Structures are given as structure tokens and as C-alpha cells.
Amino acid sequence: MTAKEYLNRVRRQNYVVKQAERELTAVRADILTLESASLSEKVSGTRESDLSDKYIKLEKYFDTVISEWNKLIDMRVKAKAMIALLPDETQQAVLYARYINCMEWEQVAADMHYSWKQVFRIHGRALNSFSRIHANFLLRRRDDME
Template sequence: MNVKEYLSQAMWLDRIINNKLQQLDSLKCLAQKVTASYSLDKVSSSKSRSPMENSIVKIIDLEHEIDEDIDNLVELKRKISKDIGSLDNMSYRLLLEMRYIGGQSWEDVASNIGYDVRTVFRIHGKALKEIEKIKMCQ
């Protein structure tokens, strides 16, 4: 994995979490539409779940998945922040933090720093080389 892929992991995991949160909202909406069956004629001894119970189990499982992903994201951002924080050049640090920790677009990074996008890309390339040197020494 190259340095850019390493730094981008947090952005991708954040997007995955957001997608799962949308799925969770969708499941909750569907669960509200599920009706319970109150048939007294059922004599089966199998322990099959009702549609409502199935929906709730799926929601709980997805919530646990999201919790694990959030824990992983927090740890990953901590590690990436530590690596970025080891840079001496403050503009490199700011740019990398805005992009890879804050998840900002290149246009937003350029606007917030006060550079044009091409300059941001040039600084980004230099910053990646510095991070690569640091990672090789570890």
C-alpha cells in the first residue's frame, strides 16, 4: 500500500460508515411497516422468527457493525494524525489534515489555505514524499 492509499483509508471508511447509516435508516423505516402476526392456529414447534423480529435483529446487527467501523475509524485517524503531525512543514501538515482527516475536497482545501488547486496538488505531492520518508524509517 502506498502512502496516498494509507492516508485515504480514513476517508473511505468514513464513506462506508455513512453508507451503512443510510442503510440503517432504511431498515428502520421498513421495520415500521412490518406488522406482527398474531395467529393462534400456529402449532409448529420450530422457533422461526416473526417478520418484526427479523427486522429488529437486522437493525441490531447493522448497528453493531457500524459501532465497530466507528471504533476502527477513530483508531485509524489517530494513527494517521500522528504520522501527519510528525511533519516539520506546517503547510504540509495542514493540507494533509484537511484532506485526509477532515475529508475536504481539493477545492475546499485550496480555498481554505488560499492557494489555487494546482499549487495544492504540488504541495500535496511533496508532503506525500515526506510522509513516505517517515513511514520508511519506522
């Protein structure tokens, strides 16, 4: 596994969390809509059991979101510690902004007051540094994936 592949896994996990949260919000909204509809109608007892089933399913969505968040937090803690071992603070800042904070390249360049070209140059050097320092870890990760 390359340094970029490893760090991109952290970045992608952030999107997995965001999608799980969006899905939870949509399901919650659907249940609330069902609940308000059932309150306005007088129908026999099956509505309440249907709503109970929906709340149980909602709880499962919530558990999924929590699980994905926990995974993201663990990944970020590990990646941050690994990035912190880079000797150059500017390289650390670029990797941190891109992979931990999930910033777009334009944002990274603007925040650091560098051109895109300079940010890409720093990023390339940072990835090389990361690969050198964490070669054994990245090699083990690659072997685990095969």
C-alpha cells in the same frame, strides 16, 4: 504501500461508515413502516414475532455501524499522529483536510486561500515527506498486504 495509498484507506473508511449508516437508516425505516402497518391491521400472532426478528436484524446492522466507526476512529488517530510528525504545518494542514476531514480539493484550496495548483504542489511535497518519515511503517504495511 505508498503514503497516498495508506492515507486513502483512512479516507475510504469514512465512506464505508457513511454507507453502513445509510443502510441502517433504510432498514430502520422499513421496520417502522412494517410496525405501523401491523398496528393498523388485526392479524394473528405471527406479526409480532416477525417484528421481533426484524429488530434483532436491526441490532446487527447497528453493531456493524459501531464496528466500522471504531475502525475509522482508530485509523484516524493513527494517521493524525503520523501527519503531525511532518515538519511543515502547511503540509500537515493539506493532508489533514484531505484525508482526515475528507474534503474535496476545491474546499482545501478555498479554505487555505491557495490555488489548486499550489495545493497539489504542497500535497506532493507532503506525501514525499510522509513517505520519508514513515518509510519503515509503509514498508511493513506493504509486506503485510502481499
